[in-house]
Amino acid sequence: MDMHADQLAVSPAAVRRLVDAQFPRWRGLPVTAVASRGTVNAIFRIGDGLAARFPLRPGDVTAVRRSLEAEAGAARELLGRTRFRTPEPVAIGEPGEGYPLPWSVQTWLPGTVAADDDPGGSAGFARDLAEFIRGVRAIDTRGRVFGGRGRGGVLRSQDEWVRVCFERSTALLDVPRLRELWDGLRDLPRGPEPDVMAHGDLIPGNVLVAAGRLTGVIDVGDLGPADPALDLVGAWHLVDPAVHGAFREELTCDDAQWQRGRTWAFAQAIGLVWYYADSNPSMSGLGRRTLDRLTADHALR
Structure with a gap:
């Protein structure tokens, strides 16, 4: 089942022809579809060392190329800035063979995503994730600030989206309880901290792990300036509450920032449950698990 009503189709045969025509140096390398739980791109391996990524949603060709x-x-800016592996951009392909948009090629990072090997109970992983966030924050913003789209600015900017999610979730979630939680989070004040660089999407499908430790981070295209609390969503999507202490000790975030991180995690999780309920049960389940962690923490408070 497609995840999006307007989802684009791309076949291994079409990818093979696109690669051969546009990047003849890779003609001898096998092209293999990757079974991914991601929601933005269809992914194909080219040989052992490359990954081709094809946007799943239609768009203007020029706008997609700019994106x-x-x-x-963003990938170049992050590359080598932490001890954890991140992908390196290699090329941008052009539309063709029935696929209407530009597409990209980057290095393939071997490993297991956290969605398939849950590291949430590992204090070592919690510290690794906090170390990664600290390393990303250390990247110079060069005067850039949050651009105004998506998550990472003012919490109340999410009100309309969360309202839609509540309406779509009445048969799936305890909406009155979640509405009460949101009403208590949405007005948390932003302190004087300036925007810092953030990965922007620290969910299990974007994190590589081995033996309960972080080994790499992928899907880095959202890297940019944002509320310092934004990447704290990873604490709720990826880390069990029992080891939140290890995460916070490594990152040394204050209570105000921690609470804003909970709120950004809520705004992301509430949309995953209903949108992907049928088309991507793993992603829908992630939303449920994150909301369960958030509501349990709220009850303890």
Whole structure:
């Protein structure tokens, strides 16, 4: 089942032809579809060392190309800035063979995503994740601030989206309880901290693990300036509450920032449950698990 009503189709045969025509140096490398739980791109391996990524949603060709160029720039900016592996951009392909948009190629990072090997109970993983966030924050913003789209600015900017999610979730979730939680979180004040660099999407499908430790982070195209609390969503999507202490000790975030991180995690999780309920049960389940962690923490408080 497609995840999006307007989802684009791309077949291994079409990818093979696109690669051969546009990047003849890779003609001898096998092309293999990757079974991914991701929601933004269809992914194909090219040989052992490359990954081709094809946007799943239609768009204007020029706008999509600009977006892919921005993603490549973000990947270059993050590359080597922490001890954890991140992908390196390699090329941008052009539309063709029935696929209507530009597409990208980057290095393939071997490993297991956290969605398939849950590291949530590992204090070592919690510290690794906090170390990664600290390393990303250390990247110079060069005067850039949050751009105004998506998550990472003012918490109340999410009100309309959360309202829609409540309406779509009445048969799936305890909406009155969640509405009460949101009403208590949405007005948390932002302190004087300036925007810092953030990965922007620290969910299990974007994190590589081995033996309960963090080994790499992928899907880095959202890297950019944001509320310092934004990447704290990873504490709720990826880390069991029993080891939140290890995460907070490594990152040394204050209570106000921690609470804003809970709120950004809520705004992301509430949309995953209903949107992917049928088309991507793993992603829907992630939303449920995060909301369960948030509500349990709220009850303890």
